[in-house]
Amino acid sequence: MKFNLVYITLAALASFSTIVAAHDGEEHGGNESSASLGSSPTGHGDMSSSTSGAAAAPTMAMGGGHGSNSTSGMPGMPSGGHGNMTTGEPMFPKAPPLSIGVLLFPGFTTIDVFGPLEYFNALSAQQNITLSLISVGSDLTPVSSAIPSHEMTMSDGSVMVMNTPGLIGQSLVPTHTFSNAPKLDLFLVPGGLGSRSLVRDNATLDFVRARWADTQYFATVCTGSGIAAKAGVLDGYKATGNKQSWTWTKQQSDKVNWVPEARWVVDRKAWTSSGATAGMDMTYALITKIYSEAQAKYLAEIMEYEPHTDPSWDPFAVVWGAVSKNSTNSTTTSEAKTGTAAMALVGALSML
Numbered sequence: 001m002k003f004n005l006v007y008i009t010l011a012a013l014a015s016f017s018t019i020v021a022a023h024d025g026e027e028h029g030g031n032e033s034s035a036s037l038g039s040s041p042t043g044h045g046d047m048s049s050s051t052s053g054a055a056a057a058p059t060m061a062m063g064g065g066h067g068s069n070s071t072s073g074m075p076g077m078p079s080g081g082h083g084n085m086t087t088g089e090p091m092f093p094k095a096p097p098l099s100i101g102v103l104l105f106p107g108f109t110t111i112d113v114f115g116p117l118e119y120f121n122a123l124s125a126q127q128n129i130t131l132s133l134i135s136v137g138s139d140l141t142p143v144s145s146a147i148p149s150h151e152m153t154m155s156d157g158s159v160m161v162m163n164t165p166g167l168i169g170q171s172l173v174p175t176h177t178f179s180n181a182p183k184l185d186l187f188l189v190p191g192g193l194g195s196r197s198l199v200r201d202n203a204t205l206d207f208v209r210a211r212w213a214d215t216q217y218f219a220t221v222c223t224g225s226g227i228a229a230k231a232g233v234l235d236g237y238k239a240t241g242n243k244q245s246w247t248w249t250k251q252q253s254d255k256v257n258w259v260p261e262a263r264w265v266v267d268r269k270a271w272t273s274s275g276a277t278a279g280m281d282m283t284y285a286l287i288t289k290i291y292s293e294a295q296a297k298y299l300a301e302i303m304e305y306e307p308h309t310d311p312s313w314d315p316f317a318v319v320w321g322a323v324s325k326n327s328t329n330s331t332t333t334s335e336a337k338t339g340t341a342a343m344a345l346v347g348a349l350s351m352l
């Protein structure tokens, strides 16, 4: 029992202490050595069971996730663990650097961005990850998730202006604009109600097309697949998206092989996921593909998140009427909610 406590503490520190130290360094006047240990996610008291743990933990973090070794006084790893504490082998094999870019636009959905990023934040303690938050704006003004006033085209072709006063949101500071974003290995397009006006922004569609052409992995969450579809990059590809906004998403292109019942869909470089939290499950699969399942599992365990690993698991397809209750993974959509009034209502109430 005691052994496991030490192990869990060390594992958590290896992934998080860099982040915690940076955060606490600002709040507590820069004494990282005391702050990072005192407020680490699992560090309260557990470290006392390992006499040399306090001294060694920061070294582990700076080493980019390498395990410690017996020389430095660490206990060995339990079997089935994530590294070899005896030899000091890295917890996971080092993979090539990964350059990630996330599109930021007013009215993005927070978990579409932060669900996947929670994985990559922790992963960056073990692997070389660089992140660019790329604003659709012309400068680095913070981008708010608050839903902007926007026009929405209903299924009967009428246009409604949607205002959502009183809804809260949070702002994220971008690192790049379209003009200076670096080369990316993975480009992630989140969804959100801001997508409704973004599909009419040619600069964004041009950028999406350019990045599609030279990125290895192109991923979308939620209505982000609508943005990609409008840019034309998903033509001839299988793709999915948010189920509450399924009708809108499909309207962005009839050249996409839309899959109405799927948590996420992979077709060549296109990784598209369903609504909001589905992005986390897609990211689990993506990290499994790029790194290993062991590494993805380790990150999910740190997050205490139980990922869905069956891409066909999608109860929300029925909830939101993308398929009828009797569907068995049929790709022939049978809209349960038909009729202009019902569609308009669904459109008006869509949040993502």
Ligand SMILES: *[C@@H]1O[C@H](CO)[C@@H](O)[C@H](O)[C@H]1NC(C)=O
Pocket (backbone or CB within 6 Å): 031, 033, 034
């Ligand atoms: C940082 O904290 C440690 C432990 O509390 C203390 O020994 C050290 O003097 C502090 N350093 C600074 C620069 O305040």
Ligand SMILES: *[C@@H]1O[C@H](CO)[C@@H](O)[C@H](O)[C@H]1NC(C)=O
Pocket (backbone or CB within 6 Å): 068, 069, 070, 071, 072, 087, 088
């Ligand atoms: C083990 O830890 C000691 C002390 O921190 C260090 O000098 C040594 O290089 C480490 N060995 C390996 C194989 O990492």
Ligand SMILES: *[C@@H]1O[C@H](CO)[C@@H](O)[C@H](O)[C@H]1NC(C)=O
Pocket (backbone or CB within 6 Å): 077, 078, 079, 080, 083, 084, 085, 086, 087
């Ligand atoms: C660690 O490495 C040593 C030396 O290669 C090996 O004998 C031992 O079985 C390894 N331990 C684990 C848990 O893999």
Ligand SMILES: *[C@@H]1O[C@H](CO)[C@@H](O)[C@H](O)[C@H]1NC(C)=O
Pocket (backbone or CB within 6 Å): 097, 128, 129
């Ligand atoms: C990560 O990879 C980039 C690109 O190759 C490189 O410039 C950078 O030095 C690497 N960072 C670390 C910490 O290894």
Ligand SMILES: *[C@@H]1O[C@H](CO)[C@@H](O)[C@H](O)[C@H]1NC(C)=O
Pocket (backbone or CB within 6 Å): 202
């Ligand atoms: C955006 O691109 C479309 C298609 O090329 C074009 O018809 C439209 O005029 C452009 N809109 C603006 C504002 O440039």
Ligand SMILES: *[C@@H]1O[C@H](CO)[C@@H](O)[C@H](O)[C@H]1NC(C)=O
Pocket (backbone or CB within 6 Å): 324, 325, 326
């Ligand atoms: C589902 O199948 C049952 C039995 O074939 C049928 O009675 C029912 O109407 C179907 N429901 C839908 C929503 O298609």
Ligand SMILES: *[C@@H]1O[C@H](CO)[C@@H](O)[C@H](O)[C@H]1NC(C)=O
Pocket (backbone or CB within 6 Å): 310, 312, 327, 328, 329
């Ligand atoms: C869809 O198909 C998969 C196998 O491809 C199966 O595991 C899953 O249960 C099916 N889902 C439904 C709702 O029938």
